Amino acid sequence: MASPTRSTPSCSRVFAHAPTERFIRHRCRLSALRAEPGDGRAGPVRARAVGCDRRVGRRGLTLDRGPSELFHGRGRHVKRLLAFDLDGTLAESKQPLGDQMAASLSALLTIAMVAVISGGDWPQLEKQVVSRLRRDVRLDRLFIMPTTGAKLFRFSQGAWRQVYAQNFSSTERERILAALDQAVAEARLETDQLWGPRVEDRGSQITFSALGQAAPLDAKKAWDPDMSRRQALQQQLSAALPDLSVKIGGSTSIDITRPGIDKAFAIARLVEHAGVSREEILFLGDAIYPGGNDEPVRATGVDSIRVRDPAETVAIVDALVAWER
Numbered sequence: 001m002a003s004p005t006r007s008t009p010s011c012s013r014v015f016a017h018a019p020t021e022r023f024i025r026h027r028c029r030l031s032a033l034r035a036e037p038g039d040g041r042a043g044p045v046r047a048r049a050v051g052c053d054r055r056v057g058r059r060g061l062t063l064d065r066g067p068s069e070l071f072h073g074r075g076r077h078v079k080r081l082l083a084f085d086l087d088g089t090l091a092e093s094k095q096p097l098g099d100q101m102a103a104s105l106s107a108l109l110t111i112a113m114v115a116v117i118s119g120g121d122w123p124q125l126e127k128q129v130v131s132r133l134r135r136d137v138r139l140d141r142l143f144i145m146p147t148t149g150a151k152l153f154r155f156s157q158g159a160w161r162q163v164y165a166q167n168f169s170s171t172e173r174e175r176i177l178a179a180l181d182q183a184v185a186e187a188r189l190e191t192d193q194l195w196g197p198r199v200e201d202r203g204s205q206i207t208f209s210a211l212g213q214a215a216p217l218d219a220k221k222a223w224d225p226d227m228s229r230r231q232a233l234q235q236q237l238s239a240a241l242p243d244l245s246v247k248i249g250g251s252t253s254i255d256i257t258r259p260g261i262d263k264a265f266a267i268a269r270l271v272e273h274a275g276v277s278r279e280e281i282l283f284l285g286d287a288i289y290p291g292g293n294d295e296p297v298r299a300t301g302v303d304s305i306r307v308r309d310p311a312e313t314v315a316i317v318d319a320l321v322a323w324e325r
């Protein structure tokens, strides 16, 4: 598939200070934002935009450009919860959060609830996200949603606890593994070089990683740069498992879940467990395009921003935090 076209996102939003509901209004042009250390006059963060150079001040940032194809928003609403995809959005594939991202999310937790939704299972999210956050941040505001929201973990009474989990039956599991074997053989995806097991059973999700679970980033990025291999595999598995959901996950992976367990399902559970409305959620993900595993969020009508990479996510989070302070 051809790479989706990019243009300059812009938005006119209201971002909330949760839970006190203190808010500021801002208009922002997000894709071009690059947060930099403040100069002491304009506030803690200065945002630089391509084509125009204005600062984030204490009362917010005004940058005006045309409507965006990347910001999928429908109205002005107070945002109380920011939900993020993980791989490609908060961190590189399967890598821990960078220092800057960990600091930015910690700051964000002082003003809003935060959710991380990923195809990975809890041990993976614990390693990539939870272990990177200091224990003294507002962990009670964090919603960790492994296996695309089929599980939810929250921090309470000093420990991380599973709130719910929706797992496959043994019959479903056997059918999926058989379909994967056949699809891999037919697509001629056998390879001599594998980094760890290709199939990971996460209880509520089975993930196929073409190069193995522990493949290095470079090899993964080079494996399917135009997404054609994953799309072919997705189509074949969808035909073999018509009653299940088959989605492209990371750069080499396919996620299989029960139907309806996608990021839209995760958003619905968030609404339930966080006590927020859909209008109060802002979602950031790198795969908001047809076939991408973040696309179902857009279909729910939740305001969403497609980011290019974790660096862009940091810039957006830092700008939102700076506006709020």
Ligand SMILES: [Mg+2]
Residues within 6 Å of the ligand: 085, 086, 087, 088, 089, 285, 286, 287
């Ligand atoms: Mg992603």
